[in-house]
Amino acid sequence: IDGLIDSLALNCDSGTSATPTPEETAARYRLYLPPEKAEITTEVLRIICLKKGISIEEIAVELELKYSVAAETVSILENDGIIRTDLLQRCFYNTKNA
Numbered sequence: 769i770d771g772l773i774d775s776l777a778l779n780c781d782s783g784t785s786a787t788p789t790p791e792e793t794a795a796r797y798r799l800y801l802p803p804e805k806a807e808i809t810t811e812v813l814r815i816i817c818l819k820k821g822i823s824i825e826e827i828a829v830e831l832e833l834k835y836s837v838a839a840e841t842v843s844i845l846e847n848d849g850i851i852r853t854d855l856l857q858r859c860f861y862n863t864k865n866a
Contacts, residue, residue: 790817790861793850808833812841813861816851821858 788796794810801809811831816822822830828838842859845851852862 790814808837809841809844812838813845813850816845816859817861820860824853824857824859827859 790813794806794813797809798806808831812827815827815830819826819830824839824842825835827833827842828835831838833841842851842853846853850862851859853859
């Protein structure tokens with residue numbers, strides 16, 4: 769059951785590993801994304817770290833982004849293993865993997 773909970777990202781345990789800090793992660797994105805996209809990605813990551821469990825819709829409202837931009841940015845961060853989302857589209861900084 770623990771494996772199922774982990775795979776569904778329903779376990780909100782913060783874990784402890786050598787995960788890059790949000791600042792290190794943001795710096796990496798600034799190296800290869802256009803400046804505007806890097807800034808949006810950095811802001812989305814920042815808000816996810818500040819407000820654990822924030823939804824994509826809440827991110828869009830909070831940062832005054834179109835939902836599609838927020839969803840795309842969350843997808844990039846999730847595909848890169850930086851964050852994880854659960855079945856309710858709540859976002860969490862991924863402290864288990866880098």
